[in-house]
Amino acid sequence: MTMQSPFTPSTSGTPACSDHLPVRAGLGLKPQHFTEILATCPDLGFFEIHAENYLVAGGPFHHALRRIRDHYPLSIHGVGLSIGADGPLDVAHLDRLAALLDRYQPQSFSEHLAWSTHGGLFFNDLLPLPYELSTLNRVCDHIDQTQEHLQRRILLENPATYLEFAASTLDEATFITEIIRRTGCGLLLDVNNAYISGVNHHRDPQAYIAALPLAAVEEIHLAGFAEDLDAAGAPLLIDTHGAPIAATVWELYAFTLDRLGPTPTLIERDNNIPSLAVLIAEARYAEELIRQSQRDQTEVAA
Amino acid sequence: MNDQALFAAALLDPDAPCPDGLTTWNGSDPARRFAVYRNNVIVSLIDALADTFPVTLELVGEAFFRAMAGIFVRRTPPRSTLLVDYGSGLPTFIERFEPAHPVPYLADVARLEMLRVRAFHAADADPLTLDQIAQALTDPERLPALRVTPHPSLGILSSRYAVVALWAAHQGLGALSDVDPYCPETALVVRAGLEVQVIALPPGGDTLITGFATGLTLGEAAAQATASHEDFDLTAHLTRLLRFGALSSLSLPTEIC
Numbered sequence: 099m100t101m102q103s104p105f106t107p108s109t110s111g112t113p114a115c116s117d118h119l120p121v122r123a124g125l126g127l128k129p130q131h132f133t134e135i136l137a138t139c140p141d142l143g144f145f146e147i148h149a150e151n152y153l154v155a156g157g158p159f160h161h162a163l164r165r166i167r168d169h170y171p172l173s174i175h176g177v178g179l180s181i182g183a184d185g186p187l188d189v190a191h192l193d194r195l196a197a198l199l200d201r202y203q204p205q206s207f208s209e210h211l212a213w214s215t216h217g218g219l220f221f222n223d224l225l226p227l228p229y230e231l232s233t234l235n236r237v238c239d240h241i242d243q244t245q246e247h248l249q250r251r252i253l254l255e256n257p258a259t260y261l262e263f264a265a266s267t268l269d270e271a272t273f274i275t276e277i278i279r280r281t282g283c284g285l286l287l288d289v290n291n292a293y294i295s296g297v298n299h300h301r302d303p304q305a306y307i308a309a310l311p312l313a314a315v316e317e318i319h320l321a322g323f324a325e326d327l328d329a330a331g332a333p334l335l336i337d338t339h340g341a342p343i344a345a346t347v348w349e350l351y352a353f354t355l356d357r358l359g360p361t362p363t364l365i366e367r368d369n370n371i372p373s374l375a376v377l378i379a380e381a382r383y384a385e386e387l388i389r390q391s392q393r394d395q396t397e398v399a400a
Numbered sequence: 401m402n403d404q405a406l407f408a409a410a411l412l413d414p415d416a417p418c419p420d421g422l423t424t425w426n427g428s429d430p431a432r433r434f435a436v437y438r439n440n441v442i443v444s445l446i447d448a449l450a451d452t453f454p455v456t457l458e459l460v461g462e463a464f465f466r467a468m469a470g471i472f473v474r475r476t477p478p479r480s481t482l483l484v485d486y487g488s489g490l491p492t493f494i495e496r497f498e499p500a501h502p503v504p505y506l507a508d509v510a511r512l513e514m515l516r517v518r519a520f521h522a523a524d525a526d527p528l529t530l531d532q533i534a535q536a537l538t539d540p541e542r543l544p545a546l547r548v549t550p551h552p553s554l555g556i557l558s559s560r561y562a563v564v565a566l567w568a569a570h571q572g573l574g575a576l577s578d579v580d581p582y583c584p585e586t587a588l589v590v591r592a593g594l595e596v597q598v599i600a601l602p603p604g605g606d607t608l609i610t611g612f613a614t615g616l617t618l619g620e621a622a623a624q625a626t627a628s629h630e631d632f633d634l635t636a637h638l639t640r641l642l643r644f645g646a647l648s649s650l651s652l653p654t655e656i657c
Contacts, residue, residue, distance in 0.1 A: 153482050154521035155552070160595045161524075184404045191481060216408040220478040225407065225439040228421075263414070264421045265403075299435075300425040326436070329419030330428035336436060350564040 119144050119171055119205045119317060119362035121388065123361065123381035129372045132162040140378055141167055143385075144205065146173040146364050153194050163202065171206040173317065173364065175286075178220065181240045182213035182227045183252070192247040201247060206317060206362075208253035208286045211237065211274065228263035229273040243282040253284040254318055258291035258323075258337035259371070260298055270295070271309035278314045284313065287358075288319035289351045290343070290366075294335040300327075303350055314360050320351055320384065323365040340369030343380055351384070355391035375400050408432070411441050412474050445486070447475045452487040452517050455570040456494075458508045459503055469495060484521055488513055505561035505575040505581050511565045512598065515555035515589040517595045522553035527592045527645030536650050544619025549649040553591040556606045560584050564600040592645025599644060604629035605637055612647075 122143025127135075135145075145166055154161055179191060200205055211300075212224035227233050245252055256274060268276070278285060287310065296303030322341030328334040343351075343365070355361065365380045410416040418431035449469045450457055457465040478486045491510040494500050500507075508641045536546060557563060562583045569576040586601040587651065588609070603607075604625040611621025626632045641647050 149642075150481055152484070154484055156524035157521045157553075157591065159521070161594055165622065180481075180487070186404060213404060216404050219408065219481055220481045220483075221408065221411060221441045222444045222483065223437060225404075225411075225437060228403070260436045261422045261424065261430055263574070264423050309642065328424065328428045329432035330424075330426050332426050334433065334436070348470065 109203060112201060117205065121175055121360045121362055122230055123363045123378050123384035123388065124171075124173065124362065125381055126368065126375075127163070127166065128367070128371050129159065129162070130371060131377075132158070133258070134374050136165055140374070142170065142378065142381055143208060143362060144171040144173055144364075146175050146336040146366075147174040148379060149174050149195055149198055150178045150263050151208075152198060167202055173206040173208065173362075174199060174202065174204040175255075176207070176209040177224070178214060179209045179215045179244065180215040181209055182211060182225075182233070182237055183215050183240075184213070184236065185216065187240050187243055189247075190216070191274075192244065196248050199250070206253060207248065207250060208255055208317065210255045210257060211277075223339075224257055226257060226259045226261055226263070226312050228265040229268040229270060230265055231267070234268070234273060234276055238280045241277065241303055242398055245281065245283065251282065251284055253286040254278070255286040255288050255319065256291050256295075256310070257260050258288070258294040258298075258335075260334065260336075262299060263276065270373075271306055275309075275311045278311050283314075284346060285314040285315040286317045286319060287312075287315045287354065287361075288321070289354055290319065290321040290347050293344075293347050293350050294323050297333055298303050300332075304353055305333065307350070308357065313359055317364050318351065318354065318358075318361050320363060322333050322347075337368055339366050342376075348383070351392075352387050355387055356394065358391075360388045360392045405482050410631065411438050412477055414438070414474075429512065437545070442470060442473055445478065445483075445592050446470055448483045449473070449487050449490060452642050453490065453510050453513045455567055456490075456506060457512055458570055459506055459509060459566075464499075468494070468500065471497075484517060487517070490514070490551070505563065505566060508557065508563045509558075509566055510560040512558050512567055512589065515557060515587070516596050517588060518589040519553035519555055519589050522551075522591060523592045525648040527550050527551060527652065528642060528647050532650060533642065542652060543618060544622075546654060547615065547653065548618055548621070548647055549651070550612050551590055551592060551646050551648045553596070554609065554613075554646055555589040555590075556601075556609055557587040557589070557605050558584075559587065564598055567598055577604050587642075588644070588646065590644055590646045595645050599640070601640070602633075603638075604632035608632075608634075608637055609641070609646075617653075 120143045124142055124144035127145040127147050183384055194317045214221050227345050241373040292303045306391055320343050322343050323338045324336040363384045365377055406419045410419050418434040422430040424430050446466050446469045476489050477616045494507040494510055562579055562585045564585045564587045565579040568574055569579050588599045588601050588607045590597055594641050607625040607628050608621050611624050622634045
């Protein structure tokens with residue numbers, strides 16, 4: 099018997115626009131840009147925040163976000179739930195997330211295929227998982243619990259990794275496909291992460307993306323990386339979110355849109371944050387590629 | 401220990417070997433790749449502390465601050481996924497950190513910076529309005545029985561050092577060379593609107609506010625402040641608190657007829 103998750107999206111009917119991010123480019127919201135955004139209301143599809151930065155009582159962050167939310171769709175992206183942890187999820191954290199989602203009614207909530215807590219400690223990094231059956235069961239249980247608690251479908255982001263585990267018995271795309279089949283969650287496809295992991299593990303990122311359940315993708319992330327070398331002198335890319343999006347990642351994004359069709363896309367920048375204009379230029383370029391994929395699809399249909 | 405426990409322990413201990421069971425496509429030493437995670441954890445947490453304590457960092461220099469913060473991070477990793485409070489243990493750590501002892505006021509400057517971060521993110525509340533104050537003044541006999549609620553963002557730091565002047569000099573307000581760091585100061589930190597204010601309080605100000613915060617009436621708190629500082633000027637203190645929006649409500653205890 100196949101259990102249908104209550105959070106599997108309905109395939110019939112047209113969802114209300116407000117339930118989805120618009121098929122446009124958005125930006126990660128940074129406090130240094132609050133004033134300029136509120137003064138100029140730039141033409142952008144949406145903003146995305148890190149949930150944990152807004153789990154505070156009041157002050158300028160909420161003041162700005164309330165106003166920005168009045169003008170833009172919003173994606174809330176969690177970085178601290180530790181869905182891959184081998185211990186239980188932090189229910190107090192789920193409660194805090196539920197309150198934040200209730201307060202801002204975002205179009206999307208996403209988290210990571212990773213762990214970041216252990217034994218009561220928080221490591222502030224997205225740590226890797228072995229891809230085998232017991233991990234799969236645990237991750238699916240945690241996603242079920244999260245979707246129940248938040249009463250909504252979440253998106254899960256594919257990771258950027260630097261290491262693999264001897265214990266892994268499944269490849270990452272198969273692991274993610276199975277999570278999505280079992281839990282009904284959506285996929286946040288981070289194209290930069292797909293590229294980084296491809297280089298770091300000497301695999302073809304296009305083949306990886308093609309093997310993912312692309313029908314479940316509801317958002318794409320694009321970001322920049324740093325270049326390092328491993329102990330044998332092979333390239334090792336680091337997911338810094340601290341540089342412009344690389345040309346190779348733009349190419350992989352175009353390949354992805356070709357497969358996927360137009361998809362809401364976030365420009366992520368969390369370090370070495372440039373002026374808003376620089377990020378808007380990247381968003382404009384993403385929108386050009388989204389429009390291109392729309393035209394290509396129309397031609398195919400015609 | 402399970403796999404994540406071993407991985408976690410090795411993240412925080414720079415001398416621990418790389419955990420077993422890790423592989424690389426080219427057979428290269430996984431320790432080099434594991435070091436990326438180790439570095440991400442430590443550096444991102446040091447960065448978070450550097451954001452919270454910019455003046456503390458300037459007082460000792462970036463290299464010293466980051467080395468000190470690195471030791472703090474390894475000894476006291478965060479226990480919450482919300483990093484806004486992570487620095488609250490750093491001032492006490494600094495006090496006991498021998499290499500920082502030549503800058504005896506460093507811990508108190510860090511305490512002031514932590515109060516600023518708390519005030520920045522504290523709950524919003526409207527400061528007392530002129531109407532509310534005028535209403536209270538219509539019955540002067542009842543003034544001593546009023547209970548005064550400090551703004552939720554309010555914090556107080558009584559220091560043996562000139563914490564406010566030291567902090568202000570690093571904001572371009574006055575020259576650092578003019579500051580006598582050994583002149584005791586009491587700092588009031590409050591965010592009535594969107595901006596956090598740091599104000600030096602004259603003697604007795606901390607007693608008055610602590611009295612309000614612990615539920616004493618205006619009359620009781622003023623009596624305590626006067627008892628500890630004989631030239632305590634209640635009007636001047638209240639005027640200052642009202643000017644900075646440091647008080648958010650006045651109430652009379654419910655009367656029983």
